[in-house]
Each structure stands twice: as C-alpha cells, then as structure tokens.
Amino acid sequence: MSAPALRPRLSALEAAWVIARRDFVAVLFSRAFLFFLLGPLFPVIVGGLAGSIGGEVQREAVSIEVGLALSPADNAAMMAARDRLAPQLGGAMPQLRPVPEAESDPAFDARAFMEARRGNYAAILTGTPAAPTLVGTEGQLRRWQGPIGLVAAEAMSAAPATFPPVNAEIVSTSAASERTTRIQTAQIAQMLLFLLTMLLAGMVLSNLVEEKANKIIEILAAAIPMDAVFMGKLFAMLAVSFVGIAVWGSVAWGLFALGGDAITRVTGFDLANLPAPAVGWPLFVALGVLYFAMAYLLLGALFLTIGSMAASVREVQTLSMPVTMMQLMVFFLAAYTIKQPGSTLELAAIAFPLSSPFAMLARAAMEPEIWTHAAALAWQAGAVVLIVKGGSLLFRKRVMKSGGAGRDKSKKGARLAA
Known part of the structure; x- marks a missing residue:
C-alpha cells in the first residue's frame, strides 16, 4: 500500500x-x-465628569471683581466709567463692586481686609480716581493695574470719551x-x-x-x-x-x-x-x-x-x-x-x-x-x-x-x- x-x-x-x-x-x-x-x-466618563466639576469649581473660585473703597460719589463715577469702556474692551475689564464694609467703616483698612481673607475680591481700590491705590496680590495687580488706570482716567474726564465707530471688513482666511x-x-x-x-x-x-x-x-x-x-x-x-x-x-x-x-x-x-x-x-x-x-x-x-x-x-x-x-x-x-x-x-x-x-x-x-x-x-x-x-x-x-x-x-x- x-x-x-x-x-x-x-x-x-x-x-x-x-x-x-x-x-x-x-x-x-x-x-x-x-x-x-x-x-x-x-476613564472617558470619569474624566468628563471630573473636568466638568473642576471647571465649574474653577469658575466659581476665580474672581474678577475689584472692590471699590472710595467715596460714594467716586464709586459711582468709577462704575459709570467702567460701563462706558466695557463695550470697547470686553473681557479685559473687571467687574467693579463697592465694598460694603468700606461704606460702613470710615477707618476701613483695605490691606488688613485682604490679608484677613475676607470677601472674594481680586483686588480693592482705595484713594481717589486722581490718586488710586490698588491693593491685592502681585499677580492680580499686574493683571488689573492697566484697566483700572484707564477707568480712573475716564472717571475724571469732564466730558466722557466718545469712541469712533470702527468699520469692519471680514476676510474668509489669512x-x-x-x-x-x-x-x-x-x-x-x-x-x-x-x-x-x-x-x-x-x-x-x-x-x-x-x-x-x-x-x-x-x-x-x-x-x-x-x-x-x-x-x-x-x-x-x-x-x-x-x-x-x-x-x-x-x-x-x-x-x-x-x-x-x-x-x-x-x-x-x-x-x-x-x-x-x-x-x-x-x-x-x-x-x-x-x-x-x-x-x-x-x-x-x-x-x-x-x-x-x-x-x-x-x-x-x-x-x-x-x-x-x-x-x-x-x-x-x-x-x-x-x-x-x-x-x-x-x-x-x-x-x-x-x-x-x-x-x-x-x-x-x-x-x-x-x-x-x-x-x-x-x-x-x-x-x-x-x-x-x-x-x-x-x-x-x-x-x-x-x-x-x-x-x-x-x-x-x-x-x-x-
């Protein structure tokens, strides 16, 4: 076989x-x-939830409010000036809010108030629009000194600044x-x-x-x-x-x-x-x-x-x-x-x-x-x-x-x- x-x-x-x-x-x-x-x-689901919660917490924790500890008239002038400038500068302008403790206490000390970690202000403005003093941490001062100076100059102006309209021509790309x-x-x-x-x-x-x-x-x-x-x-x-x-x-x-x-x-x-x-x-x-x-x-x-x-x-x-x-x-x-x-x-x-x-x-x-x-x-x-x-x-x-x-x-x- x-x-x-x-x-x-x-x-x-x-x-x-x-x-x-x-x-x-x-x-x-x-x-x-x-x-x-x-x-x-x-991991994707957990990461998404963590990112959502973390972003919400970060938004709540980060303040862009500058407290005003000036006289009531100066506070009103600064807030009005800020509202006039905001449409031109948008997010570059902080929110301005009077500090209630400063209104009720003539001897209000902005430095001691900030160091005591009271309130939720990025910085506090004292003095006058002509001689403003911004109290805050180094990072916040670097961020807001320029915008606050611009608002103060606008508040002191006898005639509010008028901004010329800027014509826009949009291109599809560059x-x-x-x-x-x-x-x-x-x-x-x-x-x-x-x-x-x-x-x-x-x-x-x-x-x-x-x-x-x-x-x-x-x-x-x-x-x-x-x-x-x-x-x-x-x-x-x-x-x-x-x-x-x-x-x-x-x-x-x-x-x-x-x-x-x-x-x-x-x-x-x-x-x-x-x-x-x-x-x-x-x-x-x-x-x-x-x-x-x-x-x-x-x-x-x-x-x-x-x-x-x-x-x-x-x-x-x-x-x-x-x-x-x-x-x-x-x-x-x-x-x-x-x-x-x-x-x-x-x-x-x-x-x-x-x-x-x-x-x-x-x-x-x-x-x-x-x-x-x-x-x-x-x-x-x-x-x-x-x-x-x-x-x-x-x-x-x-x-x-x-x-x-x-x-x-x-x-x-x-x-x-x-």
Whole structure:
C-alpha cells in the first residue's frame, strides 16, 4: 500500500493569512475583548465628569471683581466709567463692586481686609480716581493695574470719551490664521494617533505570551515560516484594533449626536468647527487610517520581537517599558516639529520609522503635497517588513535553538502540524 501523498507546504502569504484569520476570530469572540472595549469608556466618563466639576469649581473660585473703597460719589463715577469702556474692551475689564464694609467703616483698612481673607475680591481700590491705590496680590495687580488706570482716567474726564465707530471688513482666511488653525488640527490628530496606538498595541504582547506558555508557538514555528507567523499575528491584531476603533467611534458619534452642545460646553471642544487640514478632510481621514495602521504595525512588530524573547509576563513588562518610553519620546519629537516644517529635525522625524507616521500625519494637516505621503507609507511598510524579519530571525536563533533538543522539537512540531 503506497504512502499517502503529503500536502504541499503553505506559502508565506497563505500561512500569514491562516494565522491572521485564526487569531482574529479567537480574539474577537473572546470575553476578554468585550471587557477591553468597555475599558476605555470608564476613564472617558470619569474624566468628563471630573473636568466638568473642576471647571465649574474653577469658575466659581476665580474672581474678577475689584472692590471699590472710595467715596460714594467716586464709586459711582468709577462704575459709570467702567460701563462706558466695557463695550470697547470686553473681557479685559473687571467687574467693579463697592465694598460694603468700606461704606460702613470710615477707618476701613483695605490691606488688613485682604490679608484677613475676607470677601472674594481680586483686588480693592482705595484713594481717589486722581490718586488710586490698588491693593491685592502681585499677580492680580499686574493683571488689573492697566484697566483700572484707564477707568480712573475716564472717571475724571469732564466730558466722557466718545469712541469712533470702527468699520469692519471680514476676510474668509489669512495666511497666519490658516497656519494657526491647521496646527490645532495637526496636534489633535497626532494626539489621537498616539493614544490609539499605545492603547491597542499591547494586545500583540499578551497574545504571543499566551501561545509561548502553551507551546503553540513552537508548533507553528516548525510548520510554517516564523516571519509569516509574526506577520499574520500583526495583521490579525490590526484588524481587531479597527473593530475596537469602529465601536468607540460609533459611541463617540452617538454621544455627540445626542448631546453635542452640552459636550462642547463642558469640554470646550467643538468638533463641528475643527479647522480643515491642507489636504482636505476625506484624504486626511484616509491618511489617518493608513498612518495608524503603519504606527500600529511598527510598534506591534517591536512588541512581537520582545514577546518572542521573553519567558514570562513579568519579563515582557520589564522589556516593553523601554520601548514604551521610547515611543513617548518619539511622539514628543514629532509634536515638536509641527512648527518647524522643512527643518532638519522634521526630516529626521519623517525618516525615523517609529516617528514617521506622526510627523507625516501632521504634515498632511499643514501642507497640501500628496506625493510625499506615498513615499513615506512605502518606507514605513518596508520598515515593518525589516523589523518582522529581524524579530523572526532572533526568535529562531535565541528561542528555537539549534542542536539535538531543537531538532527534536522541530520534528515533533512538524508531525503535529501535518
């Protein structure tokens, strides 16, 4: 009886697809992934509540009232002068209120009153409009000396000042305004890219450590090329990450649709008026997806290499900390170069693979050229392949060691895989 014909060995692409499909299904339908999806929502809710309460407390605590401890006639003159100037200066003018204790006490001491922490005044004005004295802390005096002097001069004027009407001609944009608003878009996009990458890349580590503990990785390594295993795992986790982002994005869109005005009022962030990037919103969003994929694959490839070298979860945490800190420094580098387009530092951030997605996403917000993004994406994809190749080579040399034991494991794995 003839021996059954062996099935041909899978190609690297087919092997990577098999690993990716297997890991994607296993992670997506696990209970741990459900809790992972819910995890970021709790800090967001707590942070929103804390920000709302903190902002309300700050608004209540910070006073912009200047107390008046002058004569009743001077108090009235100062408040009238302030009301005349307020339409011209707006928020630069403090509220002026007579101090009740000064009206009832001829020997009122403003310095002692402030040092006793009575009232809720930013400062207290004594003397006369011709010779005013402002009593308060150094910071408050620096802030209000100029406006109070202006009000006092207006109060002494025999004929109240008349302000000529200022004609206004509105332009849709200007070079300075456009650059400033695009910087805001670039900063928000970089921050979002960094947070998503750091939040989601850790899944690669936990997945590989589990399979090392169960000896599954050795069976896979004996049956198919190790770089195909790494690539399959990377793209599986990337697909899972896109599922997570889709869920979080849907929740965020629903929240803004239901209470967008309230969220804008609490956070001060108006999504509807976010400045448009230089390449336009459709292309910017597409580039954001691509640069997230590249940033995730680059960091995930490093984490895979670390996970393949580590023997335990504790060792993984120890080894991954320098990579996490390095990624934080890389983000700071890319963020710093936003205001230095074309500089040597920005070109270095674009050339270094780990910072390249962040720097190029900022450039998409600031500059309209498109060809540079095609070149950057090709370079980043090549860097992913090189890191995966290097990681798989290290795994074979350091973990799947050569020798009798290694050959026995490989033979056993090959038989199990067949």
